[in-house]
Amino acid sequence: MKHALFQSTLFCLSLLTLTLISSTSLAKGDLSAQEIKTVRVELSNKNDQLIFSPNLITIETGKLIKLVLSNPSNNKHYFSSDKLSQAVFTRKIQTLDERGSVISEIKGNIREVEVYPGRTVEWWLVPIKTGRYDDLKCVIPGHAEAGMVGRIEIF
Ligand SMILES: [Cu+2]
Known part of the structure; x- marks a missing residue:
């Protein structure tokens, strides 16, 4: 049970990190801004x-x-x-x-x-x-x- 909770927390953190990275790259790619x-x-x-x-x-x-x-x-x-x-x-x-x-x-x-x-x-x-x-x-x-x-x- 603890193992599953740890895994899902890790999964959520990875997802959050990916979202942050992709939104940052989008801002840098927008030359009009x-x-x-x-x-x-x-x-x-x-x-x-x-x-x-x-x-x-x-x-x-x-x-x-x-x-x-x-x-x-x-x-x-x-x-x-x-x-x-x-x-x-x-x-x-x-x-x-x-x-x-x-x-x-x-x-x-x-x-x-x-x-x-x-x-x-x-x-x-x-x-x-x-x-x-x-x-x-x-x-x-x-x-x-x-x-x-x-x-x-x-x-
Ligand atoms: Cu002239």
């Missing part, structure tokens, strides 16, 4: 220079990134990188009003983002592939040639 790392990039600047600041963007695979693309200039500009779009999972894009409030969310694969003067867009993504991508550019004719280019490194 992880902490967000914010990376800010300016498209041009108040003097309308044709640059990205910074022009080297370094991000890490498996981390949720909020890529904040702001345009403080007087002209619209693009943030375009085919290779980046193939190396990340896009969770969403958020467009913001002048006070920083979200006015829309776009979901699905994103290849290129156009940001209007004085506006900000947030691209929420998770890098899934390492690499060095030199194809970041603004696709408005003449802008890349004038220096509006950059590199994205995913490690």
Whole structure:
């Protein structure tokens, strides 16, 4: 009798341990629940220079990134990188009003983002592939040639 009680207690403890282990692994596997790392990039600047600041963007695979693309200039500009779009999972894009409030969310694969003067867009993504991508550019004719280019490194 004692032996049977001991065995069933042991069985219950094993079950409890298994449940705890599996719920812990589920929480770690949920990438949408992880902490967000914010990376800010300016498209041009108040003097309308044709640059990205910074022009080297370094991000890490498996981390949720909020890529904040702001345009403080007087002209619209693009943030375009085919290779980046193939190396990340896009969770969403958020467009913001002048006070920083979200006015829309776009979901699905994103290849290129156009940001209007004085506006900000947030691209929420998770890098899934390492690499060095030199194809970041603004696709408005003449802008890349004038220096509006950059590199994205995913490690
Ligand atoms: Cu441009």
